[in-house]
Amino acid sequence: MKIIRVVAAVIKAENKQGQPIIFATQRGYGEFKGGWEFPGGKIEPGETPQEALKREIQEELDTKIKVGSLIDTIEYDYPTFHLSMDCFLAEIESGNLVLKEHEAARWLTREELDSVDWLPADVLLIDTLKQSKFITPEKEM
Numbered sequence: 001m002k003i004i005r006v007v008a009a010v011i012k013a014e015n016k017q018g019q020p021i022i023f024a025t026q027r028g029y030g031e032f033k034g035g036w037e038f039p040g041g042k043i044e045p046g047e048t049p050q051e052a053l054k055r056e057i058q059e060e061l062d063t064k065i066k067v068g069s070l071i072d073t074i075e076y077d078y079p080t081f082h083l084s085m086d087c088f089l090a091e092i093e094s095g096n097l098v099l100k101e102h103e104a105a106r107w108l109t110r111e112e113l114d115s116v117d118w119l120p121a122d123v124l125l126i127d128t129l130k131q132s133k134f135i136t137p138e139k140e141m
């Protein structure tokens with residue numbers, strides 16, 4: 001089966017109450033239109049995953065990010081391809097997250113993670129996020 005290598009950004013910030021929030025986007029086109037995901041895309045030849053991620057976020061959201069640690073690599077079999085997706089924690093360096101390709105976007109707290117309809121592969125990552133320290137407020141760590 002064809003393997004598609006993708007990178008995705010779990011962009012993290014804080015809301016006014018100091019709770020961690022992460023940025024979810026809704027696909028605006030193609031086979032998975034309407035499904036929720038983490039912004040990112042395919043790694044091009046010669047790029048490191050981190051370089052690919054910075055390029056994709058610049059293209060899709062007109063925003064410069066700082067790429068942090070690898071949260072997980074999701075392996076998922078879709079009917080016509082195998083997805084291997086590196087998911088990195090990220091922070092905004094500059095820019096306003098302009099939706100150039102996506103239909104919609106939302107900032108979600110940990111409690112809100114189940115409130116959008118994630119793409120099948122992302123469900124695995126959401127489980128990891130819920131159990132992880134990545135979206136725990138500093139003071140609770």
Ligand SMILES: Nc1nc2c([nH]c(=O)n2[C@H]2C[C@H](O)[C@@H](COP(=O)(O)OP(=O)(O)OP(=O)(O)O)O2)c(=O)[nH]1
Nearest residue numbers: 006007008032037038039040041042083119121122
């Ligand atoms: N970006 C992204 N893609 C995801 C996620 N979950 C998931 O199953 N995918 C799948 C959907 C697509 O088949 C593939 C990513 O393709 P893409 O369409 O974002 O990549 P791209 O911008 O480089 O490609 P293209 O449409 O320009 O060819 O990975 C996710 O959280 N983020």
